[in-house]
Amino acid sequence: MATPAVTYRFKRPSDGCVFDDAQWNMLAHIFETFVPTLTPEETAELKKDYYQNVKVNPVDEKLIDAYAQESLMDVPEFLEDVDTTFQNHVPADKIAEIKTVLNILDTRLGSLAFTGSTIPLYEKTRQEREQIFLSWSLARMVALRKLFKAFGSIAKMIWARASNNFHAAAGFPGYPFTREGEEALKRTQEGASIAEANPEYTFEDLNSIEAAADGVIQISTDILIIGSGCGGGVVAGHLTRALPHHKLMVVEKGFWYPNHKQPLNERDGVKKLYEEAGTLQVNDGSMVVFAGSTWGGGSTINWGVSWQLPARTRKEWSEKFGLKFAESLEFQDCMDHVSQIGQVKPWLEAEHNISNAAILKGSHLMGEGYLSVPQNIEGDPTAHNKICGAFCSISCKGAGTDSPSRGGKMSVTRTYLAEARDAGAKFLQGFDVSKLVFDKKGNVTGAEGLWRADPSEPAGTGKKVFITAKKVVCSGGTLNTPVILLKSGLRNWWIGRNLHLHPVVFCPAQWKEETRPWEGSIISVANTEHTNLDNDGHGVVVEGMLMLPGLGNVCLPWNGALEYKKLMLRYKHLTNHVIIARDRDAGRIILDPKTGKGRVEYVVSPFDRSHLLETLISTMKLNRAAGAHAIFVPVVGVPSYTRLEDSEADQKQFDEIIATLRRTGLTAENTPYGSAHQMGTCRMGPTYRTGVCNEKGKVWEKQGLYIADASLMPASSGVNPMITTQGLAEWVARGLVADILKEEGTDAKSKL
Numbered sequence: 212m213a214t215p216a217v218t219y220r221f222k223r224p225s226d227g228c229v230f231d232d233a234q235w236n237m238l239a240h241i242f243e244t245f246v247p248t249l250t251p252e253e254t255a256e257l258k259k260d261y262y263q264n265v266k267v268n269p270v271d272e273k274l275i276d277a278y279a280q281e282s283l284m285d286v287p288e289f290l291e292d293v294d295t296t297f298q299n300h301v302p303a304d305k306i307a308e309i310k311t312v313l314n315i316l317d318t319r320l321g322s323l324a325f326t327g328s329t330i331p332l333y334e335k336t337r338q339e340r341e342q343i344f345l346s347w348s349l350a351r352m353v354a355l356r357k358l359f360k361a362f363g364s365i366a367k368m369i370w371a372r373a374s375n376n377f378h379a380a381a382g383f384p385g386y387p388f389t390r391e392g393e394e395a396l397k398r399t400q401e402g403a404s405i406a407e408a409n410p411e412y413t414f415e416d417l418n419s420i421e422a423a424a425d426g427v428i429q430i431s432t433d434i435l436i437i438g439s440g441c442g443g444g445v446v447a448g449h450l451t452r453a454l455p456h457h458k459l460m461v462v463e464k465g466f467w468y469p470n471h472k473q474p475l476n477e478r479d480g481v482k483k484l485y486e487e488a489g490t491l492q493v494n495d496g497s498m499v500v501f502a503g504s505t506w507g508g509g510s511t512i513n514w515g516v517s518w519q520l521p522a523r524t525r526k527e528w529s530e531k532f533g534l535k536f537a538e539s540l541e542f543q544d545c546m547d548h549v550s551q552i553g554q555v556k557p558w559l560e561a562e563h564n565i566s567n568a569a570i571l572k573g574s575h576l577m578g579e580g581y582l583s584v585p586q587n588i589e590g591d592p593t594a595h596n597k598i599c600g601a602f603c604s605i606s607c608k609g610a611g612t613d614s615p616s617r618g619g620k621m622s623v624t625r626t627y628l629a630e631a632r633d634a635g636a637k638f639l640q641g642f643d644v645s646k647l648v649f650d651k652k653g654n655v656t657g658a659e660g661l662w663r664a665d666p667s668e669p670a671g672t673g674k675k676v677f678i679t680a681k682k683v684v685c686s687g688g689t690l691n692t693p694v695i696l697l698k699s700g701l702r703n704w705w706i707g708r709n710l711h712l713h714p715v716v717f718c719p720a721q722w723k724e725e726t727r728p729w730e731g732s733i734i735s736v737a738n739t740e741h742t743n744l745d746n747d748g749h750g751v752v753v754e755g756m757l758m759l760p761g762l763g764n765v766c767l768p769w770n771g772a773l774e775y776k777k778l779m780l781r782y783k784h785l786t787n788h789v790i791i792a793r794d795r796d797a798g799r800i801i802l803d804p805k806t807g808k809g810r811v812e813y814v815v816s817p818f819d820r821s822h823l824l825e826t827l828i829s830t831m832k833l834n835r836a837a838g839a840h841a842i843f844v845p846v847v848g849v850p851s852y853t854r855l856e857d858s859e860a861d862q863k864q865f866d867e868i869i870a871t872l873r874r875t876g877l878t879a880e881n882t883p884y885g886s887a888h889q890m891g892t893c894r895m896g897p898t899y900r901t902g903v904c905n906e907k908g909k910v911w912e913k914q915g916l917y918i919a920d921a922s923l924m925p926a927s928s929g930v931n932p933m934i935t936t937q938g939l940a941e942w943v944a945r946g947l948v949a950d951i952l953k954e955e956g957t958d959a960k961s962k963l
């Protein structure tokens with residue numbers, strides 16, 4: 212007799228789904244537990260909590276009902292995004308691990324071991340699953356705590372980005388959109404390509420070039436720059452100015468999304484503008500790593516903080532790493548120059564949003580040091596607040612080309628790359644360089660890779676292209692430059708090593724007043740009290756946090772579905788602060804030979820963790836001093852703080868929470884970590900044994916090959932690294948110009 216076909220409650224979202232029917236059904240039940248449909252009793256409790264906490268402009272009850280009724284499995288965009296994330300961005304060995312866990316959970320013995328009962332998770336009630344997950348979060352077995360963190364963070368972040376019901380109920384007004392944006396959209400809907408609808412940049416179209424007999428399209432240039440971000444952009448601008456008689460091409464694996472269509476919504480933004488669609492994690496899954504991958508690289512999506520490398524760190528680079536230039540007047544001039552081009556100015560007069568005002572007030576009240584944060588904003592910074600505010604991370608809509616008073620962020624697409632464009636440089640987007648090519652003597656002769664005409668073509672596909680060049684500048688960023696070098700056969704011991712990630716933990720808080728945290732400049736004040744905790748320049752800075760629905764709230768603790776839905780509904784009363792460590796200890800980028808992609812090996816060391824813990828505690832104190840109503844400690848097992856009227860009881864409660872936090876500490880499994888700044892994987896050094904390239908960014912092992920991006924740094928910058936990276940790129944570009952002119956027998960000084 213044939214076995215009856217099993218029917219699953221949750222069907223696979225697509226034919227390409229990496230999981231089989233049974234695995235997906237199990238996974239879906241796990242996800243659903245984090246954001247499920249609430250019961251009528253829970254819905255009533257949710258509403259009560261909402262109207263108690265959100266007194267300013269509460270939304271209509273119907274919106275709360277829809278939100279309470281929603282399970283994340285009802286949200287088609289959630290299903291699509293989870294499916295494509297697993298298909299395209301999770302390495303095969305990690306998928307295999309997840310499948311093994313799902314298979315084990317589907318056996319009686321496995322279920323018994325993981326859940327304490329032989330009944331599989333999908334036959335248990337949601338409430339039973341919830342209790343199991345809460346027990347996982349505190350389990351002795353590290354693997355269970357890891358599972359809780361991994362499944363929970365995927366479910367929470369992807370759902371919060373995708374759920375219109377959440378956005379509406381939480382009072383999130385959506386994404387600002389300009390009239391020019393609407394017009395450009397209309398033109399594209401009428402059939403125009405992105406480039407036609409937006410004339411700022413035009414890119415090479417290789418479709419018209421016939422491939423050679425070996426199927427490879429060949430093009431040529433004099434100088435090739437790989438990567439259009441902070442490093443590559445600056446080099447392109449400088450070289451076209453100094454060497455107008457040379458052909459220059461900038462290639463970028465990402466695509467240009469024109470400024471006046473910005474910002475994208477968060478869901479599209481991460482997919483289109485970020486490395487691995489914003490899903491990249493370190494190997495053990497303990498930290499999410501964000502990096503820009505679009506025209507303009509990180510400069511297009513970063514938050515505009517424009518510190519120069521501090522004198523103390525420059526001294527360290529000079530004395531400890533033998534990079535004497537770091538303390539030179541000429542390097543100072545490089546940082547001043549890029550700051551001037553980026554119109555960097557202090558944020559003094561403009562209004563702070565509530566998150567930044569809390570840092571200012573709390574720092575004052577605690578007697579701690581703080582600094583106003585310089586930003587690369589065009590014209591008047593207050594204009595920035597009005598037109599763009601806190602949406603830089605999904606690109607800046609103020610970055611249009613028409614008016615100088617608009618207050619747009621001065622990403623390299625508006626400065627150096629525009630200069631290169633005007634001087635005749637060629638640009639190729641959608642070109643993913645796989646390796647560099649050298650002649651027998653070790654001179655670089657060009658780069659090969661795959662070209663996609665359009666972002667809708669899957670990454671890793673496209674036409675084979677070889678670009679010949681006499682000089683190559685690799686500016687693929689800290690995550691990618693070492694991968695390109697390794698794939699090209701370079702062997703220097705430092706390639707990929709010395710990876711610094713500026714590990715970040717978060718401090719979300721709730722305020723009685725409406726904060727509308729998606730408004731206002733993301734970072735306008737920083738608490739700098741803890742920047743030198745070891746008397747050797749390692750410590751922590753506290754800054755504001757981007758508060759888009761997914762990213763801004765992902766670190767809110769999950770203590771059961773109802774509690775989580777309650778917290779999320781307080782979104783417009785929340786703030787969040789990032790606590791950024793200048794990491795002393797490093798990780799590594801390694802090449803995954805199967806995929807040809809880089810893998811990030813990094814664990815926050817106990818030394819760096821201790822700095823983060825102390826500063827998290829002082830940031831909680833800072834928020835409490837500034838008047839926060841509640842603080843949601845994003846560490847599993849540590850209770851949240853809600854202010855009590857009786858000040859003695861309040862102090863006692865707060866002290867107990869701090870004591871618990873000290874006991875639990877910040878482990879890889881109990882704390883959500885993030886990284887937005889990557890540095891150091893092709894460090895400069897005075898000899899081949901101490902660095903991948905010399906102090907002018909020239910790669911020791913080969914000729915004609917230079918590096919100009921954040922990977923050059925010998926240690927963490929400590930401050931947000933855009934200006935340091937651009938300053939280094941300016942420095943490398945000046946050296947490269949001198950080299951070329953020397954080779955040509957021309958006077959270098961007159962050309963710089």
Ligand SMILES: Cc1cc2nc3c(=O)[nH]c(=O)nc-3n(C[C@H](O)[C@H](O)[C@H](O)COP(=O)(O)OP(=O)(O)OC[C@H]3O[C@@H](n4cnc5c(N)ncnc54)[C@H](O)[C@@H]3O)c2cc1C
Nearest residue numbers: 438440441442464508509513514515516644688921931933
């Ligand atoms: C969300 C976020 C916010 C940030 N905010 C700030 C801030 O406020 N202030 C600050 O100082 N810093 C900030 N940063 C960091 C800053 O943007 C980076 O340090 C900086 O962009 C690094 O410059 P880079 O040239 O090394 O790399 P990137 O700017 O990342 O550029 C590298 C480019 O190379 C391309 N590329 C990579 N590999 C290849 C390949 N094989 N072929 C072709 N192209 C390739 C990538 O797609 C990318 O566009 C932020 C970063 C993030 C992610």
